[in-house]
Amino acid sequence: MTTPQTHTTLVLAADQPDRLAGFYAALLDTRAEQGLQAQHWRLAWPGGGRLEIYAPSSSRPQPRSSGRLALCLQRSCSAADRLQQLQAWVEQAMALGAMAPEAPRLESFGAEAWLHDPEGNRLLLLVC
Structure with missing residues (x-):
């Protein structure tokens, strides 16, 4: 039996995913790419993995919070x-x-x- 490969992905909900994707693409000196739908963007994460930025569903909103994760x-x-x-x-x-x-x-x-x-x-x- 083959063990499935695991990938590291960070997910970030955004009100304006295209704008936020442009912000992080500029800071990471990389390119933002369209994801699975119009409000979904992907960026290569340095060292491997991806940063996924998306607009959350209106039926499942993601409230803003200031936790300890950054x-x-x-x-x-x-x-x-x-x-x-x-x-x-x-x-x-x-x-x-x-x-x-x-x-x-x-x-x-x-x-x-x-x-x-x-x-x-x-x-x-x-x-x-």
């Missing part, structure tokens, strides 16, 4: 450039519609910035 986008660079690289990335995200409730900061493991994407989802940009 998407984390991560880049590597030299230790001397971490904060500078992060600040440039945050500026790009904000130009695309992100909101930054706090300033980027340097931590022992790297530089991090907690943001909200254009629909208010928590997003961590990490440069280490």
Whole structure:
């Protein structure tokens, strides 16, 4: 008997899936592709897997919530450039519609910035 292959997929409900797909495609430097229907988009996730962005069914809405789960986008660079690289990335995200409730900061493991994407989802940009 063959074991079925498992894939990693992150699923994100959105009010405007095409706009949110464009936001994440720009930050990940990848391309958003149409999914199974008009309100469904897919992006390749770095290191494998996919990010699926869709409009939830009106019969099964997905309320917005601010839990402890967040998407984390991560880049590597030299230790001397971490904060500078992060600040440039945050500026790009904000130009695309992100909101930054706090300033980027340097931590022992790297530089991090907690943001909200254009629909208010928590997003961590990490440069280490």
